[in-house]
Amino acid sequence: VRLVDHHCHGVVLDDLDRAGFEAYLSEGGPPAPGETNFDTPAGLAVRRHCAPVLNLPVHASASSYLERRAELGGVEVARRLLASTGTSAYLVDTGHNPAALTSPARLAEVGGGTARHIVRLESVAESLFPGDPGSFSSAFTERLAATVASVRAVGVKSVAAYRTGFRIDPARPGETEVARAVEAWQRTGVARPADPVLTRFLWWTAVDLGLPIQLHVGFGDQDIRMTEVDPTLLTDWLKLHRVPVMLLHCWPFHRQASYLACVYPNVYLDVGLTLPFVGPRRGIAVLAEAAELTPFTRLLYSSDAYALPELYHLAALTFRGALSALVDDRVSTGEWAAADGERFASMVAHGNAERVYGL
Numbered sequence: 001v002r003l004v005d006h007h008c009h010g011v012v013l014d015d016l017d018r019a020g021f022e023a024y025l026s027e028g029g030p031p032a033p034g035e036t037n038f039d040t041p042a043g044l045a046v047r048r049h050c051a052p053v054l055n056l057p058v059h060a061s062a063s064s065y066l067e068r069r070a071e072l073g074g075v076e077v078a079r080r081l082l083a084s085t086g087t088s089a090y091l092v093d094t095g096h097n098p099a100a101l102t103s104p105a106r107l108a109e110v111g112g113g114t115a116r117h118i119v120r121l122e123s124v125a126e127s128l129f130p131g132d133p134g135s136f137s138s139a140f141t142e143r144l145a146a147t148v149a150s151v152r153a154v155g156v157k158s159v160a161a162y163r164t165g166f167r168i169d170p171a172r173p174g175e176t177e178v179a180r181a182v183e184a185w186q187r188t189g190v191a192r193p194a195d196p197v198l199t200r201f202l203w204w205t206a207v208d209l210g211l212p213i214q215l216h217v218g219f220g221d222q223d224i225r226m227t228e229v230d231p232t233l234l235t236d237w238l239k240l241h242r243v244p245v246m247l248l249h250c251w252p253f254h255r256q257a258s259y260l261a262c263v264y265p266n267v268y269l270d271v272g273l274t275l276p277f278v279g280p281r282r283g284i285a286v287l288a289e290a291a292e293l294t295p296f297t298r299l300l301y302s303s304d305a306y307a308l309p310e311l312y313h314l315a316a317l318t319f320r321g322a323l324s325a326l327v328d329d330r331v332s333t334g335e336w337a338a339a340d341g342e343r344f345a346s347m348v349a350h351g352n353a354e355r356v357y358g359l
């Protein structure tokens, strides 16, 4: 069954030395002194599951893995690891570190399949910094629409989880409120917007646009304050509109996200970023928990892979294993008809994404 990866990033095709590789292998960045990121669930999964794709024995050592990687070269490594995922379409968030990563077109060329753009709201806002407080609202609205049209984007994304968190007023802010927030933002001298009023303004502009809105939820790097990114904090905002909201990754709040999908008709979720980092065995439990209450029409696949093609490979492998474990269990115990199991698997693997994003 083919996969639609509804949230991912480009890969690094340049050859990486050990430090470069390890820094991308953890959401925490480079390893702590005296440690290696190969001693993590993701690191062990690379040695177990990516090594054979590079013609090495399973559990090859970290150094022989990196040697073989250098021998094959970044492009060939990416080609093999991406092809193994069986991904037919990549929806690529181009908002983070675009200079170091492949463009969506190049990613699709190396990996096979097609690529579509997801536009990051905060990047569009940053492109207007320092801006004019009085006209920021209209300038942002125009620039977002123009950016979406120019790349034929199929969705937008917000990284508010990394900036303000979700404990914010759900209401649409007024023009004066936005102008005051832009003034305060200008005074910080930093292009990175981290003001709750701006977050609300960006989200509501996205609601007006009507494309699916991806929100980073839960697990992420050190900028996440985990207590502020529980998706149930979005409850009041979710009541105010009906535009699809795609809750990405969600760990450890995947059960809260599952609940929201159960009660709000416009809420969707995945356990993307989580999968490569928990590895194939725990991925079975995590996906099963994410599916506990979720309507089968609202669960999606993403890898949230970034920089290392290994993360695409591990995400797809973990997802496929977890999905077939779930379906096999329900079908073999007689809970579901075999035909329903097949239908569910193809909806989650690609059908739901194709429908919501109009692919």
Ligand SMILES: [Zn+2]
Binding pocket: 007, 008, 009, 093, 304
């Ligand atoms: Zn991402």
